[in-house]
Amino acid sequence: MDGDIVFENVNFAYEGCSQILNDISFTVKGGTTLGILGGTGSGKSTLMLLLDRLYDLPPECGRITVGGVDIADIKAEYLRRNIGIVLQEPYLFSRTIAENIGMTDDGITLSEIRHAALDACLDETVSSFAKGYDTFVGERGVTLSRADKILVLEKGRIVEEGTHDELKSAGGVYQRIYEIQSGTEGGVPCD
Incomplete structure (x- = not known):
């Protein structure tokens, strides 16, 4: 599958539920990797479910394209065979x-x-x-730092976007999570 993956002004709510995604727009260049970080309920899995067409995005709720083609016009089976997704808790052995x-x-x-x-x-x-x-x-695997681009989600919105190094030095949500997970809060290793 060639081309960029583009989310344009995507809004989404599961039937009978409150809004999950709010005006999400981003581009993943063909051949690159994207890491998505966010707390429970921030919309990470929903983005992937929409991309894989496990849920179809109503036309009035934005647009998702692959190689310039609306995914509504691409067979779901084709998308699933050609897009790799690693979900929240991949398990890698040590x-x-x-x-x-x-x-x-x-x-x-x-x-x-x-x-x-x-x-x-x-x-x-x-x-x-x-x-x-x-x-x-290790059991937690290779980290997000290898992704070409990282999105940080909160409450269904992109709150930060960039590379590992850019986000780590920005002093925002990503840096805080990175410090907690690496045990270096405040620059001092933690037990």
């Missing part, structure tokens, strides 16, 4: 990236692992790590 990819097949070769990573558009990212496929990941 092993190497190669071992995590090949976990279910004892006889898998590195070539087959690389092929699977290529299919998932991960090979370039994994190859950029100093140890490549031998990079060790």
Whole structure:
């Protein structure tokens, strides 16, 4: 699947519920990764459910396009086969990236692992790590810092947007969450 993913002025509420997404607009350039950060109920999963067409966006509620084509005109099965999504709590074992990819097949070769990573558009990212496929990941996995762009959501709105470094130095919500999760609140390591 080629082209940018574009959310234009997207508003969404589940039937009988209050508004979940409020005027969400952003672009994900083709071939790049996007990280989405936000608390429970901020709209992260809803964005992905709409993109995968598990819910269709009414025309009056904004527009989502892939490669300039409205997703309402793209078969849902095609979207689901061609867009990779890692949800809120992916589970990676405390092993190497190669071992995590090949976990279910004892006889898998590195070539087959690389092929699977290529299919998932991960090979370039994994190859950029100093140890490549031998990079060790913890149970929480590789962090958002590897995403090309990060959106921070609060109450269905984008409150911050940028790269890991930009957001970390901006002094906002992302920086605070980063400090809490890395145990460096106030620059002092925490127990």
